[in-house]
Amino acid sequence: MAPAKRARRVLHVSAAGLACALAAVTAPPAQAAEPVTGAPTLMSLRLDAPTAYLTFRDNSEPDISYTIVLTEKDNPGYTKIVRTAPGGVPGTGRVATRSADGIKPGVAYCATIRATVHYEESVPQPYELEDPVTPESNKVCADPVDASKPGSAPTDLSVGPITGEANPPSGTNRNYWVGYSNKGATATGVVLEVWATGPMTLRRPPAAGTFSGFTCAPSGASGFRCTGGTVKAGEKNQIPLLITVTNAGNGTVHASITGARDANTADNGASFAFQAVPRTP
Structure with a gap:
């Protein structure tokens, strides 16, 4: 008797399945993010x-x-x-x-x-x-x-927050207020700068000596620089930026403060974004 023939099983694989299988074999391992x-x-x-x-x-x-x-x-x-x-x-x-x-x-x-x-x-x-x-x-x-020499103790000046209208109308005068403080020892010879970018021009700088003894002068078209200030330990105050909104558009009010022996300079800058809008008749 002739030996029985063994049937062969044929495996059918679709083209898409074959492509996925090959990709799994040949794809490189995922790389970790480089430090x-x-x-x-x-x-x-x-x-x-x-x-x-x-x-x-x-x-x-x-x-x-x-x-x-x-x-x-x-x-x-x-x-x-x-x-x-x-x-x-x-x-x-x-x-x-x-x-x-x-x-x-x-x-x-x-x-x-x-x-x-x-x-x-x-x-x-x-x-x-x-x-x-x-x-x-x-x-x-x-x-x-040095506890016996208060002048050697570190200061901790900071600037901000800046407050004012987020949508000032064009063609009007507006005030923005810049806060500043000192959590350390009394700071002398402090320099405070405030300026705006965008559709603003400076009306006038703050009056000399009104705020912590600063003497302020215009700086550029839309800002001022104050020098010679004395910010006492624990003092908190605000200084105004008096501006004219020239036209509609986006802008930012910026501020920075510096002084000797500042123990933490991470909080010496601040900003406030605004969007000037057309003036309603």
């Missing part, structure tokens, strides 16, 4: 023994920790103080403050800061990869807070 390893920008240093406070702009992502290095200003070769601070600043370009303990009272220090960034390899490795560390930031030095 950003820019060095932090150190903005200010405040020494209030036993703690040093560093305010900086973060330029890395995703940061998992920071390393702070402090050296004595007059003895740079002396033993360094190295401290680790927590990371977790979201994104890049944001301003943050971290602290380090262990400084001596009455001693001036210089500081730098760098970030450790998490690195995750998309392809498994036989060994664990080391997380990259950013370059060191710029160096900032500071003198200590």
